[in-house]
Amino acid sequence: MNAIDQDHRAPVLSVRGLVKRFGSVTALEGIDLDINENEVLGIVGDNGAGKSTFLALLTGYHHPDSGEFRYRGHPVRITSPARTRRALGIEMVYQDLAMAPDLSVWENLFLGEEIKRFGILSSRRAMRARAGEVLAQMNTKIRPEWQLGQLSGGERQLVAIARGLLFDRDIILLDEPTAAISVAKADDVLNTIGDLHKRGKTVVLISHRLEDVLAVCTRIAVFVTGRVAQVLDNRDLTIADLIHAMFGGAADRQRAQWERRQQPGTR
Ligand SMILES: Nc1ncnc2c1ncn2[C@@H]1O[C@H](COP(=O)(O)OP(=O)(O)OP(=O)(O)O)[C@@H](O)[C@H]1O
Numbered sequence: 001m002n003a004i005d006q007d008h009r010a011p012v013l014s015v016r017g018l019v020k021r022f023g024s025v026t027a028l029e030g031i032d033l034d035i036n037e038n039e040v041l042g043i044v045g046d047n048g049a050g051k052s053t054f055l056a057l058l059t060g061y062h063h064p065d066s067g068e069f070r071y072r073g074h075p076v077r078i079t080s081p082a083r084t085r086r087a088l089g090i091e092m093v094y095q096d097l098a099m100a101p102d103l104s105v106w107e108n109l110f111l112g113e114e115i116k117r118f119g120i121l122s123s124r125r126a127m128r129a130r131a132g133e134v135l136a137q138m139n140t141k142i143r144p145e146w147q148l149g150q151l152s153g154g155e156r157q158l159v160a161i162a163r164g165l166l167f168d169r170d171i172i173l174l175d176e177p178t179a180a181i182s183v184a185k186a187d188d189v190l191n192t193i194g195d196l197h198k199r200g201k202t203v204v205l206i207s208h209r210l211e212d213v214l215a216v217c218t219r220i221a222v223f224v225t226g227r228v229a230q231v232l233d234n235r236d237l238t239i240a241d242l243i244h245a246m247f248g249g250a251a252d253r254q255r256a257q258w259e260r261r262q263q264p265g266t267r
């Protein structure tokens with residue numbers, strides 16, 4: 001468990017005893033985990049280990065069968081993604097990006113937020129200008145007026161992350177942001193995660209690309225069949241250490257199957 005936090009950062013979000021079942025499948029079997037202020041927490045684990053389900057519970061997209069959440073030490077109920085965004089400052093970038101391909105980048109950035117957040121400023125021109133500022137801050141070439149559907153997967157990931165910056169969310173949750181994109185675009189996403197960290201944001205990153213996790217994360221939680229098997233500080237860790245934590249020394253066949261699934265074109 002992660003009782004010893006070597007950076008002594010306070011938890012911004014803590015979960016205890018989180019259980020989630022889908023019918024007869026138990027996706028999470030009692031998760032205890034702290035997400036600390038301004039860390040980049042990696043989550044790794046085999047397919048079906050419960051990683052996406054965990055983030056879906058943090059956003060309120062799914063609800064746990066049992067368990068507790070604390071936000072900055074106070075018990076909270078996590079009810080819906082919209083409320084989580086506004087009340088707790090949590091922005092989620094989904095594994096299957098939920099965006100409107102026919103709309104422009106800036107319209108996607110403000111989708112569902114226009115009037116409430118910007119009040120009198122909510123003119124199209126103001127929103128577009130603000131979107132341009134945030135994209136420029138991220139050092140991307142993406143223009144606010146481009147149509148979202150014409151962007152590559154990696155560029156869409158950057159747009160999704162830009163939403164977190166635009167609304168100044170404290171916690172950004174990313175589910176496989178680099179899985180389906182080229183190495184160059186993946187580097188853009190990883191650099192952006194580094195920037196978020198420097199700006200004091202808290203990031204949770206699910207990824208099968210263990211080299212990405214090692215490159216940007218400060219701590220790494222290893223999920224095994226719906227539980228947190230280990231939480232490792234990312235100091236001198238190697239890919240072999242992570243694979244060992246995911247599968248153990250003995251599970252050679254399971255591990256070989258997982259490694260084959262990580263080859264390009266097989267996922
Ligand atoms: N909406 C759902 N309905 C039924 N079962 C689900 C649902 N979502 C997830 N599950 C099941 O819960 C378990 C955990 O799934 P989850 O998607 O959280 O895994 P994961 O660690 O994100 O896997 P991957 O690495 O493949 O994305 C799996 O057995 C999955 O089939």
Ligand SMILES: [Mg+2]
Nearest residue numbers: 051052053095
């Ligand atoms: Mg998943």
